[in-house]
Amino acid sequence: xxxxxxxxxxxxxxxxxxxxxxxxxxxxxxxxxxxxxxxxxxxxxxxxxxxxxxxxxxxxxxxxxxxxxxxxxxxxxxxxxxxxxxxxxxxxxxxxxxxxxxxxxxxxxxxxxxxxxxxxxxxxxxxxxxxxxxxxxxxxxxxxxxxxxxxxxxxxxxxxxxxxxxxxxxxxxxxxxxxxxxxxxxxxxxxxxxxxxxxxxxxxxxxxxxxxxxxxxxxxxxxxxxxxxxxxxxxxxxxxxxxxxxxxxxxxxxxxxxxxxxxxxxxxxxxxxxxxxxxxxxxxxxxxxxxxxxxxxxxxxxxxxxxxxxxxxxxxxxxxxxxxxxxxxxxxxxxxxxxxxxxxxxxxxxxxxxxxxxxxxxx
Amino acid sequence: xxxxxxxxxxxxxxxxxxxxxxxxxxxxxxxxxxxxxxxxxxxxxxxxxxxxxxxxxxxxxxxxxxxxxxxx
Numbered sequence: 001x002x003x004x005x006x007x008x009x010x011x012x013x014x015x016x017x018x019x020x021x022x023x024x025x026x027x028x029x030x031x032x033x034x035x036x037x038x039x040x041x042x043x044x045x046x047x048x049x050x051x052x053x054x055x056x057x058x059x060x061x062x063x064x065x066x067x068x069x070x071x072x073x074x075x076x077x078x079x080x081x082x083x084x085x086x087x088x089x090x091x092x093x094x095x096x097x098x099x100x101x102x103x104x105x106x107x108x109x110x111x112x113x114x115x116x117x118x119x120x121x122x123x124x125x126x127x128x129x130x131x132x133x134x135x136x137x138x139x140x141x142x143x144x145x146x147x148x149x150x151x152x153x154x155x156x157x158x159x160x161x162x163x164x165x166x167x168x169x170x171x172x173x174x175x176x177x178x179x180x181x182x183x184x185x186x187x188x189x190x191x192x193x194x195x196x197x198x199x200x201x202x203x204x205x206x207x208x209x210x211x212x213x214x215x216x217x218x219x220x221x222x223x224x225x226x227x228x229x230x231x232x233x234x235x236x237x238x239x240x241x242x243x244x245x246x247x248x249x250x251x252x253x254x255x256x257x258x259x260x261x262x263x264x265x266x267x268x269x270x271x272x273x274x275x276x277x278x279x280x281x282x283x284x285x286x287x288x289x290x291x292x293x294x295x296x297x298x299x300x301x302x303x304x305x306x307x308x309x310x311x312x313x314x315x316x317x318x319x320x321x322x323x324x325x326x327x328x329x330x331x332x333x334x335x336x337x338x339x340x341x342x343x344x345x346x347x348x349x350x351x352x353x354x355x356x357x358x359x360x361x362x363x
Numbered sequence: 364x365x366x367x368x369x370x371x372x373x374x375x376x377x378x379x380x381x382x383x384x385x386x387x388x389x390x391x392x393x394x395x396x397x398x399x400x401x402x403x404x405x406x407x408x409x410x411x412x413x414x415x416x417x418x419x420x421x422x423x424x425x426x427x428x429x430x431x432x433x434x435x
Contacts, residue, residue: 068382070389114382165389170381 039084053089063103067110069165085155101213101353112215113166119215119345120180126199127209130187137187139334153183180218192263193331194270214352216342225337230269238286247346252310255350258342284324288317376402
């Protein structure tokens with residue numbers, strides 16, 4: 001196996017010192033290669049160390065093209081961005097699996113990169129690797145202070161930027177952008193979930209670890225502190241996701257929507273014998289936007305273009321997803337009576353993709 | 364479509380020109396026929412304003428449609 005790195009290199013001045021590091025950061029920032037935060041300089045040594053740790057060929061092609069720029073995502077390119085993001089070498093397999101997932105056939109990455117919607121790329125980890133890598137699944141898992149959460153999600157953003165060309169304003173046309181575009185990575189709270197792990201639900205072995213990607217907005221809180229029984233909580237969940245301004249509602253054509261149940265909420269409904277599918281079933285049946293909440297123009301658009309917006313019979317409240325399988329139920333977070341929901345960017349058929357994470361000791 | 368012999372023009376509004384050019388470059392189509400209309404064209408302008416912008420662009424659209432050979 002060759003460990004030659006072929007990416008363009010920045011030549012350091014002879015009088016190398018701390019100022020030179022700042023010069024490198026400044027140059028990468030000026031070239032539009034960073035997210036605006038300081039980066040770890042992707043020196044050949046650091047990039048090589050990350051690739052060698054994972055016993056990978058730097059020129060192995062993980063994805064032929066990251067749209068719209070269509071830059072290839074080789075192991076080397078992915079590792080450069082992961083180093084810049086601050087990833088430890090052992091995080092690389094998660095980033096690689098996420099790249100495989102987001103470039104899978106049918107996953108509309110071009111549209112996600114170019115849309116005016118504020119779509120981040122949710123990177124959700126399920127399985128034993130979450131503990132191995134200390135990916136936060138508990139208190140504050142969608143927030144700061146965990147290196148794996150912060151840097152794996154950031155690496156994905158830098159890959160979308162540097163391989164895919166998704167720079168705000170020129171290619172990424174998001175009206176406002178989103179804090180979710182910096183990083184959006186967290187893990188399943190498997191220890192406190194009353195149900196089978198998410199990756200098992202999706203057909204993987206319990207000992208597998210997986211990463212699931214979906215283009216979503218930043219999390220929206222669901223405060224269900226006063227719920228003491230399942231029926232109360234389910235009503236809160238269903239009524240929280242019926243925003244008539246969400247992309248999921250505007251395009252009810254088969255896209256996924258995420259509900260992250262806090263462990264206390266999951267325990268509350270499981271105590272009454274309900275499964276994840278029961279939650280999904282209730283939310284699908286009850287998360288419907290009443291017609292009085294819908295603008296006249298939107299109802300006209302529904303009638304004119306059902307292929308784009310979803311079928312509408314003219315009288316019934318409109319569901320926020322096409323079918324119940326479009327609702328992903330995750331268990332995440334720490335103590336407290338809170339859950340969260342993440343509307344997806346809701347392209348015509350935007351479904352989450354799950355990939356198994358391959359570890360270095362696998363052949 | 365042009366490769367199939369069907370005249371084609373890519374129509375975008377001003378802010379989307381950069382995205383169109385990035386995509387054209389990615390597909391090695393530097394001479395893609397591109398008609399750029401003044402933004403906005405959607406919900407934030409009156410229908411008659413949008414119609415006027417469209418009418419003003421017809422001549423350039425025809426030129427781009429009928430001059431495809433020059434773009435090769």
